[in-house]
Amino acid sequence: MxxxxxxxxxxxxxxxxxxxxxxxxxxxxxxxxxxxxxxxxxxxxxxxxxxxxxxxxxxxxxxxxxxxxxxxxxxxxxxxxxxIIAPNATLGLVEIDAVKASNDENEMGQMNPHIRSIIAYNTESGLVEAARPSGVLLAQIAPRGGRISGTSSVVQLDAWNWEDAVIKENDGIHLNWPRSYSRSGWWAEPGGIEPNKKYDDQIREIQDFLNDANAYLGSNTTTRDIPYEAMKGLATGEKQLFIHVDGEKEIVDAILFKKKNNIQKMTLVGGYYAYKNISLLKDNNVSVLLRRVHDLPLLEDEDVNLPYKNAKLLSDAGILVGLQNAGDMERMQIRNLPFYAGTCVAWGMNKEDALKLITSNTAKIIGIDGNYxxxxxxxxxxxxxxxxxxxxxxxxxxxxxxxxxxxxxxxxxxxxxxxxxxxxxxxxx
Incomplete structure (x- = not known):
């Protein structure tokens, strides 16, 4: 023994x-x-x-x-x-994908703004340790799953526990915008593209939840509702709304949602077709955390190099843009974040401007630019x-x-x- x-x-x-x-x-x-x-x-x-x-x-x-x-x-x-700052990361939330007990990135249910990813953050993760030799020293730890995944926080990557690690707690709420279409089949045998018949209903559910939260926050009720309480701060700008969205129509609808509800700070996460809505983004002061640079285009007939060029298209138009790494094997891929910026250089960006994508721009987007x-x-x-x-x-x-x-x-x-x-x-x- x-x-x-x-x-x-x-x-x-x-x-x-x-x-x-x-x-x-x-x-x-x-x-x-x-x-x-x-x-x-x-x-x-x-x-x-x-x-x-x-x-x-x-x-x-x-x-x-x-x-x-x-x-x-x-x-x-x-x-x-x-x-280097890694936004929209799940470092410390999952250690081994195949081991369910080590996966703490999402919760059951659809509307979970009160789920705080920071309390599940594991400073002992070997993947946190593996990110630092590439210069990745800060990260925004974000939840996954559901329609409203929860609330993210920003940490530094050398700490005893999450209390020591946190540098900005509860910085924003993460909302997964519905898709207006869906694909049939699977990755090996993809089918066609079909409209999402429930798209309008799904947007209405989001709006109803926000309406109910605002009504609760404006009332004098003594009965606590923790999910509704977690929505506090969106109208004042104390919290930011991170909307995970890629499609052109969906981006327009998400920005209209921002305007309708007077949400002060909003960032698109993914934002693949954001370059098609430049004027709308600028008029509404919406920033973008672009989807992974080392990726294939979303549609078969698109320019295969579009993921490499996307950051320059947005930056040249005056949009505040950063890079993030959500997707397959995202935690172990965090160490490649500086090389995503390097790929943007290879496709036309000035090197110092590309550095801003993973440092100062990201710091501005997640609200830590006063110190980092x-x-x-x-x-x-x-x-x-x-x-x-x-x-x-x-x-x-x-x-x-x-x-x-x-x-x-x-x-x-x-x-x-x-x-x-x-x-x-x-x-x-």
């Missing part, structure tokens, strides 16, 4: 999360690196001072004087970036240093990363395996 207990303990140690870094105590100076600010600008020979978890100053090293710091990091020949998303004086020192271009999967090599000034571990199960087998092959030589 003791033998089995020892084996279990060894297995737990081998696959456990790295210990979160302690609060920054010593001042840090990063010199010589090319700083990508995240707002479209760069500083070639930068000096970044980090004190008490904040960027105390960021200057051009050719003209600024270097003050004494406790720790100095020479980043000459390297690139420095703000921490760019390398600016007074903001959180959440950043990373790479030996190569962070948006290029051939050269991205993160050497150091900081969250709120804390130098975090970049080790993961994958890096452990790399080190182990590197020793094996060295021994053979």
């Amino acid at each position: 003791k033998k089995y207990i020892v084996t279990l303990l060894i297995s737990c140690v081998a696959f456990s999360q790295q210990t979160p870094a302690s609060k920054q105590k010593e001042s840090i100076l990063i010199t010589g690196g090319k700083a990508h600010i995240g707002n479209g600008k760069t500083i070639e020979n930068s000096i970044i001072s980090i004190v008490d978890g904040k960027i105390a100053s960021i200057t051009d090293g050719t003209v600024a004087k270097v003050s004494k710091h406790d720790i100095t990091i020479d980043a000459t020949g390297k690139d420095i970036y703000p921490g 998303g760019t390398l600016e004086t007074g903001k959180s020192a959440t950043l990373f240093i790479s030996k190569g271009d962070a948006l290029d999967m051939r050269t991205n090599n993160v050497t150091e990363a900081f969250i709120d000034g804390r130098k975090i571990s970049l080790e993961s199960h994958q890096t452990e395996l790399y080190d182990r087998y590197s020793e094996k092959f060295k021994a053979k030589k």
Whole structure:
């Protein structure tokens, strides 16, 4: 029996999360690196001072004087970036898809605005650990399922528990807009496209729920209704409405829903055909978190490169746009988020503008731009240093990363395996 207990303990140690870094105590100076600010600008020979978890100053090293710091990091020949932000993510909610007990991304029922994804967030997830070596340091943890999935929160990816991780709690409600059509068949043998005869009824159900919630919130009743209470804040802008929608007609209907109900802040999640409704988006101040860039077009007769071009189409039109990663194998694919931005560069976007898709733009959309998303004086020192271009999967090599000034571990199960087998092959030589 003791033998089995020892084996279990060894297995737990081998696959456990790295210990979160302690609060920054010593001042840090990063010199010589090319700083990508995240707002479209760069500083070639930068000096970044980090004190008490904040960027105390960021200057051009050719003209600024270097003050004494406790720790100095020479980043000459390297690139420095703000921490990448993964919106609409399910990191920490599911560990193994095939193991039901590890799946906590959705709840039973259709109208669940009161379901708070943050309390199910597992900071010990190995997939959280695997995202950090690509520079992904922040995430919006969002629920799935139902018509109204629940409420998301924003976290930093180096914490003991969800209370330590959260940086913005209950930031928005996630609504899955109905489709006006459906496909018959399955992925291997797709059938035709058929109209959804229940589409109008499904929209009416959403409207009825919102009407009932508003009536409840405006009443003096002493009987509590927790789902209705969770809808509070949409009309004032305290909470944002994230509508998961792709179709052209559906996007128009979703924006009309925003106008009708005086919803202050709304973002389309997916937004595949948003580029066909540019004027409507601009007139109603609607932002977009685009569906996965590395994907096929939705229809067989479309430009096969449309997913790669979509971000540029929207950005050029003045739409605030970010990238998200929902879809198959989405949690393990989070590490590829910087490379999605790199693909947008390959299809016409300026590199610094593409960086904004996963840093400052996303920070603005989810409401954390006051402290994250760019390398600016007074903001959180959440950043990373790479030996190569962070948006290029051939050269991205993160050497150091900081969250709120804390130098975090970049080790993961994958890096452990790399080190182990590197020793094996060295021994053979």
